[in-house]
Amino acid sequence: MTSDSTLESPPTERADSIGAAELEALLGDAVLDRDDHENAPAIVIRPDAVQDVLATLRDEAGFDHCACVTAQEYPDRFETIYHLQSYADPTREVSVVVPTPTDEPRSESATPVFETANWHEREAYDLVGIEYEGHPDLRRILLPETWQGHPLSRDYDQEQPQVVTLSEHANPIAGDEHDTASDTMFLNIGPHHPSTHGVLHVKAVLDGETVVDVDPDIGYIHRCEEQMCQQSTYRHQIMPYPDRWDWVSSGLLNEWAYARAAEDLADIAVPDYAQVIRTMGAELSRLASHFIAVGTYALDIVGEFCAAFQYGIRDRELVLDALEELTGQRMMFNYFRLGGVAWDLPEPREEFIAGVRDILDSFPAKIDEYHDLLVTNEIFQRRCVDTGVLEPEAAKDYGCTGPVARGSGIDYDLRRDDPYGYYPHLEWDVVTEPDGDNFARLLVRLREIEESAKIVEQCLDLLAEWPEDERTLQSNVPRTLKPAADAELYRAVEGAKGELGIYIRADGTDTPARFKIRSPCFSNLSALPEIARGEYVADLIAAIGSLDCIMGEVDR
Amino acid sequence: MTGGQIAGAATLPSAPPAMPLQDTVLLPERLGELTGLDGFGLGGELLATFLAAFIVGNLMLAMTGVAGPWAKRKITAAFTDRIAVNRLGPAGLFIILADSVRLLSKELVIPENADRPAYDLAPIVVASSALLGFAVIPMGSGIHLADPEVGLAYVFAVSGIASLGLVMAGYASSNKYSLLGGLRAVAQNIAYEIPLVITGMSIVIFAGTLQLGEIVSAQAKPLLTIAGISIPSWYALVNPFAFVLFLVANFAEVGRNPFDTPEAPTEIVAGYQTEYSSVYFVLIYLGEFLHIFLGGAIIATIFLGGPAGPGPAALGIVWFIIKIWAVFFATQWLRSAVPRVRIDQLIEIGWKGLLVLSFANLVLTAVIVGLIA
Known part of the structure; x- marks a missing residue:
């Protein structure tokens, strides 16, 4: 309602979260600043210390659940927020804020620490345009490979037509999916398949009837x-x-x-x-x-x-x-x-x-x-x-x-x-x-x-x-x-x-x-x-x- | 023309030497006699045979025509708390007409890289191999096209041709799902054809013949009489174990739940028939249903006394069709209720389970029959 009340604690009672001061002591010089999110204490950290900070928080402070990764662009910076919780008690929360400069939005990837960050960071890269160093597979996840620009970044031109010609668009069944050396078969399951429960596209590599590798390909029903x-x-x-x-x-x-x-x-x-x-x-x-x-x-x-x-x-x-x-x-x-x-x-x-x-x-x-x-x-x-x-x-x-x-x-x-x-x-x-x-x-x-x-x-x-x-x-x-x-x-x-x-x-x-x-x-x-x-x-x-x-x- | 026929019929001697068992007169001969075609030598006989085959073939096609679009819907609907077709005609029966128009008027889409002759032949092979099997099945009421001495072996042989069709369909479609389905179909058919034939052989030991007509008449003898009601010695009652084995192997052979892995729609879309549309699809579909009916016909013939049943012998065909439909009903029942096994489990059940059991059954049957004899 009024602006004052928003700063008070939210209606539901939160458990004793880890104090920001305690966090700073734990993380040392990786912490640049503190912030205050409504749900949790937030710490602002150096973009090259993401893995260290998250690993410390996971192993020493018990934040073993990377619930969400949010990326956004401010007028003066990009920001990635890792919302950490604990599976044992989800009211113990901390937000790890990673600011990066507008002209060079690069920060360290959290994927080696939390596997779930893999897809979240791909989405952040896709929609906002932040690049993550050390990410194993940083490509677009929701939009087509050929998409121009990052729609949730501030300089994105919504009027710009996205013309993707058929020849430009990667054809998943063209090319050299025949791996003759290893005797495996590449199989596209979906996006139109009776049991993918919607437009899920699973790129599967089969050895006979055995699945060697799968890569879910999503984004077919991205609706902004x-x-x-x-x-x-x-x-x-x-x-x-x-x-x-x-x-x-x-x-x-x-x-x-x-x-x-x-x-x-x-x-x-x-x-x-x-x-x-x-x-x-x-x-x-x-x-x-x-x-x-x-x-x-x-x-x-x-x-x-x-x-x-x-x-x-x-x-x-x-x-x-x-x-x-x-x-x-x-x-x-x-x-x-x-x-x-x-x-x-x-x-x-x-x-x-x-x-x-x-x-x-x-x-x-x-x-x-x-x-x-x-x-x-x-x-x-x-x-x-x-x-x-x-x-x-x-x-x-x-x-x-x-x-x-x-x-x-x-x-x-x-x-x-x-x-x-x-x-x-x-x-x-x-x-x-x-x-x-x-x-x-x-x-x-x-x-x-x-x-x-x-x-x-x-x-x-x-x-x-x-x-x-x-x-x-x-x-x-x-x-x-x-x-x-x-x-x-x-x-x-x-x-x-x-x-x-x-x-x-x-x-x-x-x-x-x-x-x-x-x-x-x-x-x-x-x-x-x-x-x-x-x-x-x-x-x-x-x-x-x-x-x-x-x-x-x-x-x- | 009519006069000539009657004259021909009058001048010729009656049917060939009577065999001691029922269905002594096969349908082509009877037809030849009725129409007088047998007066025209080989040509007449051929025509009569063709006519008879035409009748039997159409009977079976009519049954699949009913079973495919209508009965299957109604039966599965009954199992799954639904009503199914009910708008066109009584109980939705006219959907058969609408469905046939719909299926036949669809565009025939042929994949660019299809291996043409094989791709085109596959549906025909699948459908016709099943139809061929009906040639030796004694259906009662005098409907029996031929009764060769190797009847049972013939049925297994021609219905086995279907596997060829499935492989052709699988690889010629140039689709990975089709290929997987084709491979699964072969693996499955090989694994289950052997137990099927071996179990069939145990019946041959009982009957002492491969001739289907004789197998049927051997089952007419009373097994035992309880309170004045005579129970015939149908082999399903004589050897229920063999019956169950055969039933299971048969479901696998026709590729129905729990053994429908070759076309498992939730896994490999539609298996070998993924790329078939329109008329080709209808042919494959027909072939599948014909195979279910042929499986039913074989089961009815060698285990359920063929056309035998209460009432006059003229009702034989009715009883026979009821028995076939009972098997069809069972396939739909399983389809509604029983989960599909995985391909490796399927092969395991076939080779490690059914094969062993069917050999045990064969040996045991041989020993028992030998002891009694």
């Missing part, structure tokens, strides 16, 4: 979501976009990511009643998203025309009906508002609550069906157990979150570890499976369906009992929202696929100066080579399915 958000006002115009990142029914979860970030940035309180509705809606979204994840995974393993897939669609349909009742939409909900939700439960309330209860009551029998068809099926187990293994250490290195990380035994769930909404007041468990294989990731999703159903159930109880005169849907939020200039914040929620984070830098106007989306699918997908190398082609497909990537969220 970050830039669109930067051109939209905080108050109303940004909220519709999150629905379009992960469009497979995770809409409300995505909206919450933006809502949480913007509310913390502008210090907006959310009424409890709205928090309960948000929590219920978000968990319904998670249910729908997990049903489709389980269903399409069955499609990958069992084959087309399989019953489990249709069951997934069938059960998601019920959840979508409930969400439609609530929000008026089945896909692009646009239901959250800053400071609350758009409207109350549909009238008659009792009917809506009873309807959702009926849906939830039908779940145990249905989940048994999935277990019969998939989990306890011997062939299915032979296909999934011990294939596509992602070790916990590798999962952390690649910044995996959500069911993928929990399938590798990493007990990490922002709903519990960095509480928001009404989750702290509800009874539910974080599901983990230790094995890290394709099977574990499925089990996590199936069990999370049960947990989400529990949460929705409790929310319904609360909503049914809620006194009629205390049903405040939105807090009082100014018509035009202008967070203080230079307020910076990274804030994440637990999306259906993992940690969905938003970085916002305000510049005193009613639109963000930088809006960065940390997509869970993006980081999870970057671990695909680690998972699939050495497996059979069929297991590569299973691994892609078990990561449950929505390309709209990967490419943004």
